[in-house]
Amino acid sequence: MESIPAQIPSVHGSSGGNRVAIIGASGYGGLQTLRLLREHPFFKISFLGGETSAGQHWSEICSFLPLDDDPLVQDIDFEKISESSDFAVLSLPNGLASQIVPELIKRNVRIVDLSADYRFRSLSKWSQTYVHEAQKYRRSDHELCKEAIYGLPEWNQKSISKADLIASPGCFPTASLLALLPFLNQGLIENDGLIIDAKTGTSGGGRNAGQKLLLSEASESIAPYGVIGHRHTPEIEQEASEIAGREIQLQFTPHLVPMVRGLLVTVYGRLRDPGLTAEDCTTVLNAVYRNSCFVDVLPVGTYPSTKWVRSTNKAMISVQVDTRNGRLVIMCSIDNLMKGQASQAIQSLNLMSGQQQETGLPLLTFYP
């Protein structure tokens, strides 16, 4: 991760290609990707691949989102993909991506991977965190893990532009890091005792029916899950530690909220200088994100609603301070399927191909 937020001008004119393969199109991540690329002014969808849906026409999978010529979803054939496509966006289950990425990279396809497979610099860290997947899929791609760039464009813009493999961040890490990094980077908060209380809509659980994601079960209810052991904890800790320059252990607790889309993190920490005010902290945020078109820093006393960023690539951040004791609360809302997943991936794709990062990405919600 770049230690200072980059606001470099967009590097026009890299590889030139605009043909994008979407692998894994019928889940929520794939659907958003497809929806965004379908209207993108630069990219063209050149290949539609799937594991379970191969052999079906697109209209059979998704009647309400018509594609021109109603393409067939194809098997994941490395040759076909590399012939047809300059880029690939992978929206596959964790573990499966690692079986495909090395082959595509070999064939000069540049990749944005939505799975967790390349988010850890160390393969063994991945194996400890994704135990079940590590048992199912054999991996020895240590080098790729090291080379992959963590796709948080507000902090890694330059590296993303030149990368061949982007590990697009998880939804919770995206919101958590956007909130935390400015303060860690500038040494304004204690590294110790950081707490992230996170809330997500049910679409974060994916499209495969699980009982707890039924409307009957999830509606009219809120509950914690994955307390202490959630897989996004080490991901957040890795990136936060890198910026802070020393190892950080934090508490991360996700909650399931009865809504479709939206993700909010409420981050608690302690200021090193207890004399700082909420206004001071807001000034810090404004400085860090002044060139980031997708991050809105809210005025003190205005708190981010997930509804304000629905179906956009925006993050909204607000900060408040308890002046009695110098404790601070940083809040950040995003759309879990957009900035938390698919539209952030396309933000990376834009950078990789030398486009302006906001090309083809929604900035405004339809309210309410």
Place this chain on the structure above:
Amino acid sequence: MESIPAQIPSVHGSSGGNRVAIIGASGYGGLQTLRLLREHPFFKISFLGGETSAGQHWSEICSFLPLDDDPLVQDIDFEKISESSDFAVLSLPNGLASQIVPELIKRNVRIVDLSADYRFRSLSKWSQTYVHEAQKYRRSDHELCKEAIYGLPEWNQKSISKADLIASPGCFPTASLLALLPFLNQGLIENDGLIIDAKTGTSGGGRNAGQKLLLSEASESIAPYGVIGHRHTPEIEQEASEIAGREIQLQFTPHLVPMVRGLLVTVYGRLRDPGLTAEDCTTVLNAVYRNSCFVDVLPVGTYPSTKWVRSTNKAMISVQVDTRNGRLVIMCSIDNLMKGQASQAIQSLNLMSGQQQETGLPLLTFYP
């Protein structure tokens, strides 16, 4: 607050009366109270009073919850109330209750007050916290503030039984204190750095239409509000400090969740002995609440959903520990209108009249 949780046998045979006045029946708190007392095996509703709804028949206010003989909602007449009633449950706006309580107490009506007016031992603390109300209503009832008993029956059972005035707790303080007090009481956690991240359904905002409580605005969204300055913070701090034996400052942040009923608190702290496990902490909770029929301590790894306690007087608590660093997460779910408001008030009323505390109170939800 009693420093050790009381599991004393119910003191049968105190005052004897069973006639209850409900003052302020058309809001959500009043509606629950009325609903519960209407089917209560001991109490009878003897008077229905209201400020804005006086002069209307009950059926005009609430056609779907019929009462026998369709009573008239009456003006708040102290003489009439004291003649007709042994007890009064007050469900009135903050500040207004203080204009009524002294008069009723004088006339030997025993009171459970749902407002915040008598929750603070000190009237000046109340005036600092409820600034707007303190400007509107003049108060000099210092003595009543001191004498009022904080109506959290799991911790104050003995005092409640004998009290003439109960200040029924706020919804957030109820869940927060049920989670925190066992650990504070036994000195198991640091007093410093406590964080309460709270989530509530919209009914906590009451029945008077405000734009942010519209379904169009609140649905499909989660957002923080009242960050740092929320009025329930000093209420929680007062009770927590008393149990801890020294002043506690904590961070309390409420969030509005798109659901009607339900309240969850996620409490973060640090164990004094970092060697304690989640199982150890669960044992502590089980010991403290073993005689509390309304508190369910969940096994380690099961986390409380608000749906499990919907329309009941239950609280469900679970605890988890980060063994890397001895940090602990305590979660507690309640129904904000029941254990967080009306049914807890009746739990107190049961104790005041010498009934078993669970008399007439729902223990099981209709799931889902």
Place this chain on the structure above:
Amino acid sequence: MESIPAQIPSVHGSSGGNRVAIIGASGYGGLQTLRLLREHPFFKISFLGGETSAGQHWSEICSFLPLDDDPLVQDIDFEKISESSDFAVLSLPNGLASQIVPELIKRNVRIVDLSADYRFRSLSKWSQTYVHEAQKYRRSDHELCKEAIYGLPEWNQKSISKADLIASPGCFPTASLLALLPFLNQGLIENDGLIIDAKTGTSGGGRNAGQKLLLSEASESIAPYGVIGHRHTPEIEQEASEIAGREIQLQFTPHLVPMVRGLLVTVYGRLRDPGLTAEDCTTVLNAVYRNSCFVDVLPVGTYPSTKWVRSTNKAMISVQVDTRNGRLVIMCSIDNLMKGQASQAIQSLNLMSGQQQETGLPLLTFYP
């Protein structure tokens, strides 16, 4: 079906037993039944049986609804059931019930069946309607089909009291028939051109996860399903035809509504006498249901909300007339899992055992 609504006094003192087996307890129907019987003043749960959940302790299936002594869910053993139980409530998939009912009846267990297996007087009608189930399960219990009583107590009270086998109605037929029968019975509306537009919450689809019942898919959406061909159509038509005295064909269209519980039917028809007003029609309803404690006829201009009947055994009915042309709209709301399923079954059970039909059944919701 009894051609005139019965308001006979409850026939106390029939068989005497109060031991009830619940077969199929982990679905939504079973959960409600169990919840209701657990607090019932007369009945005791004597046996808990299941197909998929056999061998598990209850607490493993449903941690939040504790049962005394945490019983084991048992295999469906006819001998054990008949030894332990006077009655059985069957909450099993369609088709499976038919494999169990004859054996239990043989052993003198009186049954309330929540499935559709005995709702049709004719087995061949069942086979035409439940094609898939008819292929899976062989049936030759013609006689039982003829003998079974359709368990709509507002219309069949006397027969239910004496029956050994109750086919408890479907959720849509319950609301539809309560709305329609008074007018058909008295010949007030044309038999032709009747339309039922029905709306249900997702719990009507059961607890087995299907993609379209996910919160992510069903929330923020309404859509029709099963248009023309829904299986409840012939069930409604059979009962309506019987009351009308001639064959009725009607249009029934269900819609999936983004809520957990609740079912509303809006029934459209044409008055034979176009001079009748909404008040006249309301008078008719009041006369028919004046002794039915579970049916509330609303005043003209008040329309039934499903929220008003949530978690109760109530039905609320309202009627409106277009005086320009004598067309009428009858609206009826129920809780699909209660009056539409489990609590109506217990209403029948009460009658079968000589209890007052309202024994142990909730009449009032907790609003909101």
Place this chain on the structure above:
Amino acid sequence: MESIPAQIPSVHGSSGGNRVAIIGASGYGGLQTLRLLREHPFFKISFLGGETSAGQHWSEICSFLPLDDDPLVQDIDFEKISESSDFAVLSLPNGLASQIVPELIKRNVRIVDLSADYRFRSLSKWSQTYVHEAQKYRRSDHELCKEAIYGLPEWNQKSISKADLIASPGCFPTASLLALLPFLNQGLIENDGLIIDAKTGTSGGGRNAGQKLLLSEASESIAPYGVIGHRHTPEIEQEASEIAGREIQLQFTPHLVPMVRGLLVTVYGRLRDPGLTAEDCTTVLNAVYRNSCFVDVLPVGTYPSTKWVRSTNKAMISVQVDTRNGRLVIMCSIDNLMKGQASQAIQSLNLMSGQQQETGLPLLTFYP
């Protein structure tokens, strides 16, 4: 209304101007209009006017939808509007629009009015329907009522292109007419006995807080309202009668659904030729709408969900037939604030200014 659906080529090059005033920007209709015009490739927002919000900067009204230069909302000054703007979109309360439209028309501002004020050809019909508004506002603009064009572009494209005043349809009439008109126009269904059962999200009730629109009240509930007497009935009847060539009386019943956006109508009628199948009827629809980019006719057996059209200008239509008796069910889903209101208005605006009608209008939802 044009008696045959027009598929004329877009008439490029009419008036030329692209400056649009938005009058009434802070309600839901205004918000959508503003959101759409802000990113429109042709139009520019030239004036922001309001009644209650005049004098405030836009950011004070709506912090989450930033506008360049944060304009001031201005008083409704006819001169200023006509100097700054070629077109005006009026999103004002019923009745108020009629006080403004004549003045703007006089000053050569072409208008799309979202209110009901010019939807009736006859002013007296309006006065009978909008009784309360007719008492509050004096009107004598009979001529304007007659000249105004009903802004349903799928049926009135040619007239809209040339009009100076568009009465943009109500949300319920839009969906109802799109479903009904093809069958009425071709004489395929009986004019008599038509029934429209409609379902809408809460945003249809506007942004001014009313108790019944609170999440606490409207969530987990469905209920009818405005049965028989709803104001959209005569609007639908007027347009349907005109196409059918004789007076039509129909039953229209709206229901409030617990969701923010989305509107579904389920229309019931009787085929003149009972031999027609669902496939035949689908063919009819396909023929009528084959050039309408905003109307998707679904294959037989696929039913429209409101979620599929969320935040788009699309309508989805499906038809099913009961072959036993020739009765037909036509279903149509739209977004009530888009095709049902603001984006349809801009569809008209596009036509008025000689643009392609789809310019700047969303065709695809972000699912789910």
